Amino acid sequence: MIPFNQPAITGKEEFYIKEAIQKNHLSGDGFFTKKCSAWLEDQFSASKALLTTSCTHALEMAAMLAGIKEGDEVIMPSYTFVSTANAFVIRGAKIVFVDVRPDTMNIDESLIEAAITEKTKAIVPVHYAGVACEMNEIMNIATRHDLIVIEDAAQGVMSKYQDRYLGTIGHFGCYSFHETKNYNCGEGGALLINDERFIERAEIIREKGTNRTRFFRGQVDKYSWVDIGSSYLPSELNAAFLYAQLEQATVINDHRLECWNAYRQELDVLRIGGQIELPHVPEDCTHNAHMFYLKVKNLEQRTALIGYLKSKNIHTVFHYVPLHSSSAGLEFGQMIGEDRFTTSESEKLIRLPLFYKLTLEQVKEVTNEIKQFFNKQ
Numbered sequence: 001m002i003p004f005n006q007p008a009i010t011g012k013e014e015f016y017i018k019e020a021i022q023k024n025h026l027s028g029d030g031f032f033t034k035k036c037s038a039w040l041e042d043q044f045s046a047s048k049a050l051l052t053t054s055c056t057h058a059l060e061m062a063a064m065l066a067g068i069k070e071g072d073e074v075i076m077p078s079y080t081f082v083s084t085a086n087a088f089v090i091r092g093a094k095i096v097f098v099d100v101r102p103d104t105m106n107i108d109e110s111l112i113e114a115a116i117t118e119k120t121k122a123i124v125p126v127h128y129a130g131v132a133c134e135m136n137e138i139m140n141i142a143t144r145h146d147l148i149v150i151e152d153a154a155q156g157v158m159s160k161y162q163d164r165y166l167g168t169i170g171h172f173g174c175y176s177f178h179e180t181k182n183y184n185c186g187e188g189g190a191l192l193i194n195d196e197r198f199i200e201r202a203e204i205i206r207e208k209g210t211n212r213t214r215f216f217r218g219q220v221d222k223y224s225w226v227d228i229g230s231s232y233l234p235s236e237l238n239a240a241f242l243y244a245q246l247e248q249a250t251v252i253n254d255h256r257l258e259c260w261n262a263y264r265q266e267l268d269v270l271r272i273g274g275q276i277e278l279p280h281v282p283e284d285c286t287h288n289a290h291m292f293y294l295k296v297k298n299l300e301q302r303t304a305l306i307g308y309l310k311s312k313n314i315h316t317v318f319h320y321v322p323l324h325s326s327s328a329g330l331e332f333g334q335m336i337g338e339d340r341f342t343t344s345e346s347e348k349l350i351r352l353p354l355f356y357k358l359t360l361e362q363v364k365e366v367t368n369e370i371k372q373f374f375n376k377q
């Protein structure tokens with residue numbers, strides 16, 4: 001059986017977790033949390049990285065820091081995970097969905113400006129499959145209209161747009177270390193703060209609305225409740241696990257890219273034959289092989305292909321049901337402009353197995369079965 005995903009294990013996770021236990025400090029912001037945030041800051045040249053319990057929580061923090069309140073509007077693609085929208089909805093925002101580009105499945109930057117109103121507060125580009133959105137254009141629009149940009153870089157850790165890492169370009173960047181992502185600790189995430197004005201408040205919000213972080217640095221002599229907040233810091237056990245993964249990030253990344261390139265090469269014959277479409281990575285983007293997907297003719301053919309592969313013990317999946325047509329999406333948001341590609345393109349997309357322990361032989365097995373399927377069409 002070839003599963004769709006297996007969480008990466010690099011070998012040192014248990015060793016670091018034992019070390020965390022021996023240090024007698026299991027709550028957040030200990031030795032391993034500091035190691036992880038320093039690694040993220042050094043590796044990506046980020047001014048501040050705060051570990052969180054998930055990307056969902058990093059997005060929630062960003063929504064608070066951006067000052068999102070009742071009635072504000074936030075622009076994002078409809079083709080994304082629910083958390084991208086939920087983080088803003090729980091602050092009272094109305095979600096304004098914009099269509100995606102069919103080539104990358106990222107928000108169509110040329111449609112953003114038409115969706116801006118006096119109530120717009122933020123834009124949330126989602127770097128789908130770890131391939132960057134058109135960040136130059138998006139940042140220019142944000143500057144012109146004085147908007148905050150929050151990158152949902154859940155899938156984009158280690159990816160770049162031009163010479164900058166995803167998550168470090170907008171005011172905020174949100175990473176996920178969920179087990180389905182490239183580098184993981186089961187459940188985890190990080191908030192990157194690229195505008196230094198927000199750092200102090202971010203530390204407070206993450207520590208239940210207290211100035212505990214400043215207290216530990218000796219900047220105040222007692223800590224107290226000073227702002228809204230919640231508990232967004234992961235335990236040291238999670239951070240210890242994560243550190244083992246970050247140390248091996250290049251090794252994991254290289255292997256994923258090797259599998260990704262093998263998929264692309266093996267399936268190119270079907271693309272040339274006009275039977276499938278393959279992912280497009282624009283010139284300016286260096287991706288992290290978070291996902292390998294292909295697009296078939298329509299929903300019916302996708303269902304047939306998933307069923308065929310399942311009968312060969314190969315597990316593949318699809319996502320997302322566009323948010324603007326889901327029941328909560330209808331209640332909390334609205335698509336502005338035409339749904340030209342979001343629904344139709346999402347129905348054609350199928351994701352192939354891609355994980356750290358996947359072998360090139362398994363890639364070949366998957367692609368051979370896909371070729372078999374199309375030979376019979």
Ligand SMILES: *Cc1c(COP(=O)(O)O)cnc(C)c1O
Nearest residue numbers: 054055056081083154176177178
């Ligand atoms: C995985 C994912 C999230 C949520 O990440 P968690 O760490 O599970 O909260 C948010 N947005 C996108 C685009 C994702 O892929």
